[in-house]
Amino acid sequence: MAVYTEIADEEVQEFARQYDIGRVVACKGIAEGIENSNYLLVTDTGPFILTLYERRVKVEDLPFFITLMEHLAARGIPCPVPVRGLDGRALRTLAGRCAAVVTFLRGMWPKRPHAAHCQALGEALARLHIAGQDFAMERHNDLSVGGWRTIYEALARLPGGVAPDLAAELLGELATLERHWPQALPTGVIHADLFPDNVFFEGERLSGLIDFYFACTDYLTYDIAVCINAWCFEVDGSFNVTKARRLIAGYRAMRPMLAEELQALPLLARGAALRFLLTRLYDWLNTPKNALVTRKNPTEYLQKLRFHRGARARRLRAG
């Protein structure tokens, strides 16, 4: 949750006049999204979300994200729709930042996801992947297997660095994952960050998918792996196999998975755990303690990584 940039009321009014969205009656910073500043923009035609893009989102990637949301929304995916201005542009400048207005989605993200939420998530994820199949733009996933060693090296260079035990463990994981990462799986647009706070529900009905600012082109099954890590572990660190089965069942009901995809899933989940462990470690060591940003404890993802490594070992012993 974050609001980084303060916008003057006159700036908001002038900004809104460039759209056909009515007169602004309120604009409140909201605690949603980690990377950007988000505001609830209420006009006399209804509510919208105003996003100012902060530090981590690259300006050159914004057209990919905006076009993707338009593409998916046009195919019935319940995602925010960028609102184009009177000049036809969806991106402009406000308070020195790139800014966009998108539609407001109903619903709340589930603080305690149930198995039914996981099934609905699987269905929505498959529909997103299908809707993305004819999307023409591509964006390389810098945060997949090819990028992890770079993040690890940046981590190791930080003052304090990584404890020797953990360094050995991370290097071992890197070597294993780089060696065994699948070479060819069905590829397309993935969300890549579909955590519970990016998925809205009204009751058990999924009503919205938000925050497409990590979306990229990668293995579709990698997206399922990210979701399994984010949705199917309990607060005490235990793996909830019912939730994982419902998530995968929901997905497969909409998009059949190849045998190779099912086989690769445990390794991809292990990789997805390493990806979030590395970036959270980096943020943990690199964020000033007094920043107005919630630093996420990396330990959670270290436990998930170890779970997946153990699961592999268990399978090997059983096999």
Added chain:
Amino acid sequence: MAVYTEIADEEVQEFARQYDIGRVVACKGIAEGIENSNYLLVTDTGPFILTLYERRVKVEDLPFFITLMEHLAARGIPCPVPVRGLDGRALRTLAGRCAAVVTFLRGMWPKRPHAAHCQALGEALARLHIAGQDFAMERHNDLSVGGWRTIYEALARLPGGVAPDLAAELLGELATLERHWPQALPTGVIHADLFPDNVFFEGERLSGLIDFYFACTDYLTYDIAVCINAWCFEVDGSFNVTKARRLIAGYRAMRPMLAEELQALPLLARGAALRFLLTRLYDWLNTPKNALVTRKNPTEYLQKLRFHRGARARRLRAG
């Protein structure tokens, strides 16, 4: 800006069923208010504000604040109206906190107030004071002259404490203000914290007064003094006499001020500067650096205090 408490979606739904406000379609933490957690609660009948009362608000004071807002709203003051539940109660418990739903006010707070805003503020403040004259409840102002020495002593006991120069200055102020503080001025309900972020405008029309959680019974002119400090200094620390004149003119157009009130105003402004200097110093020294709270720099109010002390000296030399 602050959201301290996370509420589960099921909790919000169940909470809302205790009111006649329709079905909840969204609930988003908003960056508004320093002391409490505030959420925009959107139902199918419109937007509301849901407040969870955190640490600094005393539960036993809540009936005063709630009843006051109802009283003022009934007399046409544009303040949030507490929504009573089906059981007639405006206060109940949510996520372990006292909670209330209030109406949503249109408008935005002015990041750069103009003189016209100050005039409108003065008018609204006078109307608030008039509307409060027949309010039956009382709440002692712990943060007025009788409470400052206690805060100073708490400050001096903190690890690190107060630098010797500053301690001498604060003790000198305390002695002067305690000695010269007026004994009898028109008294009633005051807001006591009417900073720009608590006042909403649509253009130059004042559309809302919010955050009544410092409201208390005190000299009406003290409320003007708080506003002069909060609205009539520029970012560089200079005093804008035009803004102060417009604020006072707006006030006097609605409620005539006694000669004693006008005469006391400079001293009350000096006291109001000391009040915010003391509490900001306390928070500055006492808030963990990694808390998700914006610590306000006390220096701003030290400069204002010195301005008012100098203004008095200038008047004495001129007189």
